[in-house]
Amino acid sequence: MQHFKMLINGAWTEAADGRRLDSMDPFTGEVWATIPRAGAADVEAAVDAAARALKAPAWREIAPSARAALMRKLADLIPPHAEMLADMETSDNGKLLSSTRGEVMALVKTFNYFAGLADKIEGIVAPAEFPGTLAYAQYEPIGVVAVIAPWNSPLLIAANKIANALAAGCTVVVKPSEFTSASTLAFARLFEEAGFPPGVVNVVTGTGPETGEALVTHPAVAKIQFTGGTETGRRINTMAASSFKRVVLELGGKSPNVVFDDCDLDAAIKGAILGIFTSSGQSCISGSRLLVQRNIHDRFVARLVEATRDVQLGDPRSASTQIGPISTAPQFHRIVSMLEQAQTEGAEAAMGGKAAANGLQFIEPTILINVHNDMTIAREEIFGPVLSVIPFEDEADAVRIANDTNYGLAAGVWTLDMARAFRMIKAIEAGTVWINTYRILSSTMPSTGYKESGLGSENGQRNIFNFLKPKSIYLNHGSRVSVPFLPESG
Numbered sequence: 001m002q003h004f005k006m007l008i009n010g011a012w013t014e015a016a017d018g019r020r021l022d023s024m025d026p027f028t029g030e031v032w033a034t035i036p037r038a039g040a041a042d043v044e045a046a047v048d049a050a051a052r053a054l055k056a057p058a059w060r061e062i063a064p065s066a067r068a069a070l071m072r073k074l075a076d077l078i079p080p081h082a083e084m085l086a087d088m089e090t091s092d093n094g095k096l097l098s099s100t101r102g103e104v105m106a107l108v109k110t111f112n113y114f115a116g117l118a119d120k121i122e123g124i125v126a127p128a129e130f131p132g133t134l135a136y137a138q139y140e141p142i143g144v145v146a147v148i149a150p151w152n153s154p155l156l157i158a159a160n161k162i163a164n165a166l167a168a169g170c171t172v173v174v175k176p177s178e179f180t181s182a183s184t185l186a187f188a189r190l191f192e193e194a195g196f197p198p199g200v201v202n203v204v205t206g207t208g209p210e211t212g213e214a215l216v217t218h219p220a221v222a223k224i225q226f227t228g229g230t231e232t233g234r235r236i237n238t239m240a241a242s243s244f245k246r247v248v249l250e251l252g253g254k255s256p257n258v259v260f261d262d263c264d265l266d267a268a269i270k271g272a273i274l275g276i277f278t279s280s281g282q283s284c285i286s287g288s289r290l291l292v293q294r295n296i297h298d299r300f301v302a303r304l305v306e307a308t309r310d311v312q313l314g315d316p317r318s319a320s321t322q323i324g325p326i327s328t329a330p331q332f333h334r335i336v337s338m339l340e341q342a343q344t345e346g347a348e349a350a351m352g353g354k355a356a357a358n359g360l361q362f363i364e365p366t367i368l369i370n371v372h373n374d375m376t377i378a379r380e381e382i383f384g385p386v387l388s389v390i391p392f393e394d395e396a397d398a399v400r401i402a403n404d405t406n407y408g409l410a411a412g413v414w415t416l417d418m419a420r421a422f423r424m425i426k427a428i429e430a431g432t433v434w435i436n437t438y439r440i441l442s443s444t445m446p447s448t449g450y451k452e453s454g455l456g457s458e459n460g461q462r463n464i465f466n467f468l469k470p471k472s473i474y475l476n477h478g479s480r481v482s483v484p485f486l487p488e489s490g
């Protein structure tokens with residue numbers, strides 16, 4: 001059993017009132033770690049530390065190239081700790097060890113990429129046309145950034161936001177999900193080791209309504225960088241509005257993966273599987289609505305069932321396991337009840353359709369047919385290994401069904417007709433569109449959600465300006481100051 005502490009102002013601390021939360025391993029069902037349960041006083045201390053670090057010369061006056069060097073040092077520290085971090089992540093959310101290893105190692109590139117931006121923040125000199133005056137704008141860090149992360153890719157998501165913020169010279173207070181805080185707490189040790197000044201990176205752990213809300217409503221937080229569910233995002237946006245905080249929300253999805261009859265069928269089968277069954281479907285970008293052209297529907301479903309039938313459920317640490325457990329008990333029960341409702345509403349399970357018989361927190365990989373886009377299963381995010389197959393007639397019908405959703409996070413299109421692919425790119429309302437591929441993502445690219453999938457964007461080179469605020473300076477270097485009712489002087 002491991003007992004973690006929080007990082008506040010460079011010190012490893014317990015919650016002020018000593019409370020703790022358990023971390024459950026979803027595969028074994030056992031508590032493997034405990035984390036502090038931060039209350040308002042702890043959040044206050046963390047935000048105060050971040051606000052002071054923002055103004056302290058050790059961070060504020062550091063040369064941009066030195067800030068970049070600290071971030072590169074951090075990147076160098078990841079590989080020797082990758083196995084430990086990946087193992088913790090698997091203990092916390094049950095994701096396959098092969099996946100958590102990949103996610104941890106992806107952070108090396110992320111930190112190096114954002115380090116590259118840290119010393120390239122340029123201001124502007126503008127033609128403001130006042131004789132004897134220099135008009136220029138410099139960009140300053142926006143302030144303390146609150147980073148709030150979900151449980152499905154805890155470290156990947158939190159660390160990405162931290163890298164964005166640090167590159168701009170901001171300081172951060174991170175609140176990981178109460179289900180999966182261990183890896184973020186362990187990762188935070190690396191900031192100390194890399195030499196970041198105390199208070200630049202703080203981590204508080206606890207529940208959303210208590211710890212999260214204290215952070216979101218804190219007056220000294222300038223920006224909220226959130227990934228999680230749409231309803232939580234809606235609440236955070238409302239709470240943040242009264243204090244004019246900048247808010248970036250990366251939210252849920254019900255992404256269409258559209259298969260045309262002119263596609264490479266073998267590739268599309270792989271794309272459908274990759275789209276839904278990776279991470280047991282617990283992924284915001286899951287292609288949970290598979291739209292298949294009607295003339296290939298039956299054949300495609302048969303091949304999909306054939307390809308998925310023997311998928312291995314089991315221990316996420318075993319190399320032969322292909323699908324791991326559902327990360328949290330509430331999520332498991334939600335999937336089970338959504339599956340029951342779908343079948344009551346008329347969907348039919350071509351495969352799976354219920355909890356696995358192993359008695360653990362597993363859902364059978366499921367392929368539902370006879371799904372209409374107006375059924376609950378096609379409208380609400382399920383966040384599990386459940387694919388809803390919906391037939392369509394032609395391109396116009398595919399676009400109509402694809403966009404008939406409150407969400408707009410991502411979409412896949414499978415066709416060998418490039419003219420059609422470009423028409424689909426234009427027509428689909430989603431922040432990310434994949435053509436003849438699925439799921440690949442890079443922190444060098446902007447990511448955003450349309451409609452209820454998000455607000456604002458993160459990642460990519462231009463995003464650095466979302467962590468900066470301009471300051472416009474008019475510098476009189478020679479002209480007289482004229483005031484209408486005072487005589488000219490000088």
Ligand code: NAD
Pocket residue numbers: 148149150151152153157175176177178206207208209211212213216227228229230232233235236250251252253283284285381383409449453454
């Ligand atoms: P969640 O919204 O329940 O929780 C996310 C985080 O917000 C957690 O740290 C939680 O403690 C905190 N939180 C909860 N209530 C809060 C409140 N009132 N104030 C402040 N913080 C609060 O989401 P989850 O169940 O952890 O994660 C799954 C969701 O995340 C899914 O909807 C998924 O689609 C979404 N997600 C989106 C992306 C994306 O990039 N768009 C990526 C991954 C996950």
